[in-house]
Amino acid sequence: MSNMPEQSRSIYDQRWDAGGYLRQYYSKSYVPDDEEAVYQRLIPYLKRAGRTFARAIDFGCGPTVHLVTPLAPYVEELHLADYLPGNLLEVQKWLRAEEGAHNWDLNIKRVLEIEGLAEVSQDDVAARKSQMRRKVTALKRCDVRQPHPLSDGSVYDLVLSAYCVDAATNAKDEWRQLIVNLLRLCADGGTVVLVSSRKSRHYIVGDERFPNANIGEEDFAAALAAAGFDSRRTDIEAVPIKDWAEEGFDGIVIAIATK
Secondary structure, three states: OOOOOHHHHHHHHHHOOHHHHHHHHOOOOOOOHHHHHHHHHHHHHHHHHOOOEEEEEEEOOOOOOOOHHHHHHHEEEEEEEEOOHHHHHHHHHHHOOOOOOOOOHHHHHHHHHHHOOOOOOHHHHHHHHHHHHHHEEEEEEOOOOOOOOOOOOOOEEEEEEEOOHHHOOOOHHHHHHHHHHHHOOEEEEEEEEEEEEOOOOEEEEOOEEEEOOOOOHHHHHHHHHHOOOOHHHEEEEEEEOOOOOOOOOOEEEEEEEEO
8 A cells, every 4th residue: 555645754753742732732722513413422332332342542642532532431451652752642641640641521521421320420520531541551653554454463342543543644545545554453343433623724733734535424424334344223314513623623523434
């Protein structure tokens, strides 16, 4: 397969600012509408699935752990993977409760509310944080350009990837190749949860523009079908959002599919 376009590769290797990204996208006084949309679909799915996933991965987690929050009650162990060492350092700071780690309490509280807690206490938040830290058993470097993006042959019962493959390239043909690599991580009978910006060609962090592959729901449908996911157990939804229109995207695509 071809590699990530050199421009896309170098802008992440040279210009990515994990702290700036966290401040821009994850420091509001409320949970932004794209995160809310993901929680509102992921949490009911996990409840309906009625199973515990032996191993799960958040692939392309960036410097974030907020998607660990809804997964933690439903997995035995969870791996977090990212291409950039700086992103994994931010994750590690939170897992170790180090000074200066990003505060994810707002997201955790919102997840607990959606799960059904009418009154969320600090003890409730602390208990979920403890569970999240306990369930994360590995941090891994990854590269979706590789035929096996973790280079170790591992597969997972649950693969979650948000704003990753669509942000790895500005070329849709390249995206079609990269998503095949990602979907190889899903075991037979496993589930993938994919989130991407919708019909966006870039997103902005600070003064920098980073690539988006202009992906829509039809692209996900074709890719999942080609990879052997059951169309009867595939839900793909386009969701309009408002909070990040100035940053380059006003919609997202959420796909949940079982192989």
